[in-house]
Amino acid sequence: APAPTPAGEEPVAPYAESDANAGAAPFRGDAMWRAFGAAAGVHAIVDDLVARNTADPRITDIFRNRDLVRLRRTLFEQFCYILNGGCHYSGQTMAQSHKDMGIQQADMAALVENLQAAMRGQHVPMAAQNRLLAKLAPMHRPIVAR
């Protein structure tokens, strides 16, 4: 049976859940999870990232009328999974979740800037920031429209 809709979220059509939907393999060991400040740090980064994106005039239109409660939950799961924090990712693939949004390279660049600002705000060391960004880089292909 499909999982029940979490409190505060809009229902989503059923799909196959898998950690593979996260789009990247996790790091090994606990260095990255610790560098990001574990669960509290990653929650702060995700919440700040979503707030920056929705307030950013370059990309605010793309986030209008979206389910930000679900986005914060699944983004946290995705980052936690990739940083080897012991989470499972229950969201959709990057291709599925961004289809028909018309996301351009410039939109992706804006989001990456906002992520860098959010990581800086939580004092994530630069080397760890760059390691996460390198994991996310191949996601340009399924996310950016062409």
Ligand code: HEM
């Ligand atoms: C590497 C970069 C990115 C990652 C890792 C990422 C990750 C995610 C995740 C995990 C979800 C939720 C999936 C689900 O609900 O099942 C999502 C949804 C979404 N993303 Fe991204 N994303 C990226 C880039 C972008 C960009 C560049 C934009 C637009 C500027 C964007 C806009 C959105 C929006 C609006 C949703 C909400 C869809 C909805 O629920 O209606 N994303 N993204």
